[in-house]
Amino acid sequence: MHAGSHNVRAAGARLDLFVSRAIRHLLGASLAIAPGAASIAPVLEDLLSFHPGWITRSVTTHDPAGGNDDGYRPGIAREGDHQVLFHARGEGRITRIWMTAPRAELDKPDQELWIEIDGRTAFRGSPHDFFEGRGPWRSPLALGVEASSGAFTSYVPFAWSSEAKVRFRGVPVYYQITHREGPGAASGPTPEQLERFMAEDWTATLPAPSPREALRPGAPLLLAAGPATVAGLDIRIPAGSLRDLAVRIGGQPPVPASFFFGLASTGTEVDGGWTTFRSALHAAWAPDGAGAGRLATRLPIPLAEGEALALEAAPGAAIAGIEAAVDLAPARPGVRLLAQYRDQTAPGRETTMPLVESDEPLQLVALIEQIRGGRPDDRTYLEGDEMIRTDGMSYPLQIGTGTEDYFNGGFYFLGPHSNAFSGQLRFLVDNPEDGGRGARFSHSLYRLHVADPIVSRSGLRFGMEAGPTGAYTPLRVRSLGLSYAFPEYRVLGEQPIPVRGEGRRAHSAVDAERSSPRRLMLSREGRGITRIEVECPPEARGLLLLRAYSAAKAPQTARVRLDGRDVGTIHEMQANPVRSFAEDALWIDLPPGQCGAGRRPALEIDATSSPAPWSEGGYTLRFFSGPPAPQLRQGPAVEIFDTEGLPGGPFYVNDHSMIQLPDGRWMLTGIFNPEPYRPDTERAFVLATAPGPGPARWVDATSPSFALAPERFSTHALADERWIWAPHVVRDRDGSLVMIFHVGTPDPDRSGFRIARSRDGRVWARHGKTLFEDICVARDPMLVRLGDLWVVYYTRCASRELRLSGVAYRTSLDLAHWSPPAMALTLGPETAMHNSGHTESPFVFARGGWFYLTVTSYPVHEDATFVYRSRSPFAFPPRPIARLRAHAAEWVAEGGGFGAGRLFFTHAGAGKGGVFLQELFGL
Template sequence: MRCASWLSRATATAVTVVLALLPSYAEATAGDPPGPADTFTAENKTPAGWDTYRRLDHLPDIPAGVRTLQFSSFDRTGGNTQDGFFGTYSCLRTTADGCVIAEQHGAGEIGTIWFTRDNGDVSHTGTLTIELDGKKVLQAPLQDVVDGRLGAPFTPPLVANADASSGGVLIEVPMPYRTSMRITTQHNPHFYHVTYRSFADADGIVAFDPRDPAQDVATLLTAAGTRDPKPTLPGARTTTRALNIPPGRTQTLATTTTPGLLTALEIRLPQASGTTAQEAGGSRRRTGALTTDVRGRITDDARTGAMASDHAHLSRTAASARRGAYATGLVPTHSDPTAAAVARTLLTGLRLRMSFDGQRTVDAPLGEFFGTGQDLAPVRALMFAADPPTQTFRAWWPMPYAALARVQLYNGSDIPVTAGSASVSEAPSPAHAQAVRTRAEGLFHALSHTGPTVPGTSWSFLSTRGRGKFVGVSHSMQGALDRTYLEGDERVYVDGARSPQIHGTGTEDFYQSGWYFNRGPYTLPFNGNPSHLTASSGCATGRDCTTAYRLQLHDAVAFTQSIDHTIEHGPMNDRQADYSSTAFWYGNSTPASYTSDIVRLGDPASERTHHYTSSTTAPLTMLDSAFEGDAHTPTRLRAPTRATRAPVTFTLAIDPGNNGVELRHTCDQQQGPQQTEISVQGHPLHDWYQPLVNTDRRWLDDTYQLPAALTRGRRMLTVTLTPAPNGPAWSAAAYEARSLT
């Protein structure tokens, strides 16, 4: 079992591995002093790098000029069979060094990297190479990286292998860069995703330094679920009340009119004392030369790179996972059906409600709010926790307000709550109160909804208008015993774009696991599968019950106008399930961007009005195709495009009071990568680089971020694009200016 030997192997091998890695980095950085440990960014950005963890009190900050995107192996046709099994879409391109899986020009930050293959054994992927600003900061076997063999900063829980994350492997080390990033694997990795943030400029960004062990962050994350991870604020005080709530009634736990923020919540509920035995994870069956996986797909061992898990290996894996889970208290070893039923009733029937400045922004089932869902299971996440032995639930989200905050607990069950206590901690903070008033910070939201899934329609985690950022979700699922409802991909559409910024490969993949959570329940600081039940352990007859959570802190998804975050149920929304989910986000209802102008190519009036010129006018080609997304009901568009190799110039109107501008480019992504130099008002910027290719769903909405220092105070921008001489022609159907306000 890998997780049992992390520390001993890390101690024994870290020197060899790191010395093998560092010469390439040392050569590239010769003479450069080590960067500072703290990498606080400029005023428009939330903390980056290690400060994301060190300054969690800044989690409510709403950034400008920040976009969160993802590269992944998702099926480009919108289906399910090519999400990674054959590696069809896993490489953006192939070089002498291997398979390029992520690439960006400009400033940004790698947030989360996840892989799986071969039931979680990623050794066949070979070496992982990460280049930032042209320098190799990591080059080592992927399996060694996720096993923690490299040493700090690549140590648990900042990395996790498949035993720790139940079938998937992950790297949660935040890695900022100023000019570029590229990630390459030696061999095709099959299933993967890389989630990263793109910044409008590099102001305040200090590139990741692999020589900084960030030991304080590792210590903080290791203690996840046991204490408040935020810096202590002066003047904090805690109010504690005994619980006494008849069915159908509400008890106020705390009310404060001192401007500042709520910092912690603790609820002790002795009546929720029942625990249930957890089921093991997923499985796969072998049938001769072909492998049939529980996803309902048949794979060829030769093509998938040795899917070599036989029955004996699976038995050993399952036993190892169970031993590890029992040893850490993840899997309760006994079950009291009556007490467990009471606990489930209270966890789903009690609702936590919070109001800030007169707005109710929190209304969620108690269990789901604390990550444990419909069953009392251990949770040790960074921002919340559940402890079954003491029936105690804790949360540490920073929850700012300008003038008034109220916390209540509603009893929607038929069981009177007659014991226990609730403690609410608050801290006075004029700075946080002012930030809420000026909308620099968003109010904390945790709104839940429950019900059956709808055939052909994805389940919505969050669909809202305004400005904010999505920071996590707690998800309770009940479906068929074959667990194929877990086939569903997540998709995130931001600010009206027709292309998803994030497109995943499966539900357990979104929760950074794999193979239907094949190692069984677990809990980590950012992700977990605390509970898995069937009829023998508390779920309904013939049904499978699964609870999962995911926190996105350094990879929070910012939006300025709207967000639509959904997940499929089944391969193509074709498996019935009953879901409940609670989305965690910060924000307000006031949009902070709008389309100030758009030039449509092929429209003579639009081209003339926007002074669209070129030394060689490219011919128009009519494209009738779809955008990526839903398999059955994709967004379609029929419009003319121009693919040019000659420089083009055009103007766009913008809001003079802007806080930066985004250029949204609607294009044909049939060929790639596409690249062009860009200058605005005569100022050269980093190249606009678009590495994606899709020959089936060819339309793409792609965005280039312009810094506020270049655009603020102007009413008009002149943009010049000079396509790269080597490579496909630069395609465009329209350019849209979105002014951030």
């Protein structure tokens, strides 16, 4: 491939020149191109932002000696009559669970799957119930053996803040648990959001196609030009012409359209038949009566200025007619789609065939593969394992148990099938006669990493073995890898940290290909603190901590601190005494000013509490640039709820919350009291409503949007509640509404929190008693869901002894049982006070790969709202990135999600006369 790189670049340059000259004349002249206002599903929108903190990994039953002797062996722990399949500490998220075994083994009685998150049971019961839809989750999130073609598969997201375990009673013969860890790893869609995305018929909203266009060699059909994002693409083509059609993105080499649209048809002479299917990203329809097939995708395709999306005909071929339609969304700067196509034969030695290789920061979102040409009556090429290496590591952080296992099947699949994130669209048998002794097979496969993108900050090598050890031959493999690349992140340099002093010497291969050579490894073991003086360049905005170590003993755990602040946990759960050389990684953000000007941050790796001795074979600190910090600007304030002129007034609204109801109306509730300000008499929450469509229209309104509802109040204080403050309303799993609020008590160090529920937003009923109590007049709760995990943030000081202002959080799976408190933000000694007044009204939301926390600091000014940001929702550096003019800010985004679209905040308070809305620019 390297030999042709100059020709590839030249071809790309010629196309760019052609586009720049012709685009004004051709683009849109005969295609149905929608205006640039199309929406991108929030699940996909999240992929267009880089998540460098996600270390994507898997724990599997692969052969630790590098061969094909896959299967369960004790490698983590045993607790009573349960095997521990998975154990993680720090922040993280399980994105996929896959299991299989011979059918008789799967059906054994008394097997039990037990998933525990932050010390609470998320599921405990029969594996059949969990995967076959008789538990809390159903298809397409959880799939049984028939649906997933030979295996159990789950994409139920399990996020945690501190710890997660998966136990199994019985013998889990083969399993894979893919997950991510590190800052921000808990974030992502809830099960309901993911299920809706996987199941919806997204093809129903594609634009109507254009009149038919002929396509000739050397004359691309231009579909869209940047700056823009293609949010949907729909084409119709004569069925027999698909083999001659290619898709080109910008200056990249063209890729076969059959692969780009998910392999509904390979477009070859031998097996050019079509398959009708719809996955979460691709769709196809078999040819109609006129002989035209249809293909579609909703994979977002960002195009920069001067880039184009085009269809091309193969040299010497002409396509009589193509109908195409493009749905355009606003441009997404700083991201581009990489389409890497390969056509290769198995190398015939014990190694992996490269399917995706890149040196760029990227997130892999799809692999589409066709396999054919094996030996007669032999499908052992499906025994090949995937090995995914990131960031230049020799050790694959993801290593599988078989090709069909990677594609979510088992035992060579049960046949053709199609699911939201994986499938075998076509399984063809050539020469099936004579009992199949001469049969050869062809597989058309896809795996979409939408819920579990593979993240790499400085390069990715995705390889797949051909056969049990990689040496199977002959075999032809054609593949397309689709990734999002983020060029704003680049490596600035490295700081190697070698092991010094006495250490243990061992010869070991890497746990990977069977042919991996043994190497000399010097490692130091202990349970102390390793201190490193970081020599980072002033422009560094991120640090990747890479550790080489011996995995002969486990578990190994260390807390990592930078300048005394916790920045993450490294926890290695699995031992491999056979091939002990291993590597791991942790991403650490570096705020502006952390490096340069003679500063040398202090990095500490604290393994004093590690269960097994902490192993150190050496560290590498890799420094990265990144996009500049955002410059925030707030638009003019618009009053959306006037409380000054209400009968009996004037009144004020303070800490408040609003949400859109199922019928499209918006509901607002909050502290409501007569002027002047008397917090000790605040005993009711107002109820106001406004018609849709929402904040984007309200900012242009000439009169207030909200009006007092006939019910007037959502909640009143009970007799044992001195006051009630700061309601926050969210939607529960079943679509009902949940309100959490603060309850005043005589003891300021025993402030309480309670909840109320409603089906319609009008009638509210208390639910249960006090959830928990906390110190420093703990108040102003805010609820959010990460995966299936509830997180509540609230104002609280650091401790009884150290009353620094801060924001605490707790986690729950059921809104009834809560974890102990932990601090998401702790400010400096100048903020010490009895009630944590510098961190009132916390609100947390995710946007563009970051979490943002806003708080109001009334000792600074009544309208002083500070903005903090972090990769993790559980740890915010105490240095704000901006100050806004607002009191008790609440946030809302256009379209309901914070991933994209216009961003707004509301604010209120005593003496304000109502509730106001402003747009925020810069995020």
